[in-house]
Amino acid sequence: GRDGTTPDLPSTGRARAGIRAARREAGDRASNGSRHRCGACGNETDFASARHPLHRAGPWIALRYGGDGPNFALEETSCATCGSLVDVREVLKENANTV
Numbered sequence: 001g002r003d004g005t006t007p008d009l010p011s012t013g014r015a016r017a018g019i020r021a022a023r024r025e026a027g028d029r030a031s032n033g034s035r036h037r038c039g040a041c042g043n044e045t046d047f048a049s050a051r052h053p054l055h056r057a058g059p060w061i062a063l064r065y066g067g068d069g070p071n072f073a074l075e076e077t078s079c080a081t082c083g084s085l086v087d088v089r090e091v092l093k094e095n096a097n098t099v
Contacts, residue, residue: 020083023076026050036086038079046080051091071096 028049037044052074055067062069070093077087 020078023048023050023078023083023085024080036077038082038084038086040084041079041082043079043081047077047086048080049075049077051075054090057088 026048036047038047053068054062054072054074056074056076059067061067062072072090073093075087075089075091076085078085
């Protein structure tokens with residue numbers, strides 16, 4: 001709440017709804033078959049995938065590179081129906097320096 005000691009549930013709900021709406025609008029849509037299942041709405045067919053710099057996972061990630069390492073990115077998969085986050089993984093960038 002406003003006193004800083006209790007959760008402000010209405011504001012939290014609005015913030016979460018905004019995050020989910022942004023996920024539904026962003027990313028590349030793909031049908032992943034049975035690879036994913038949304039725990040919130042049960043969707044098993046339509047998902048959106050978006051890549052982000054590693055620092056999105058937390059402030060201590062890839063500090064050496066300012067949070068955006070040269071070889072890896074963070075890939076988030078979200079439900080295209082409700083916008084819930086379904087999967088997060090670290091993936092190799094297309095232009096990575098692999099030796």
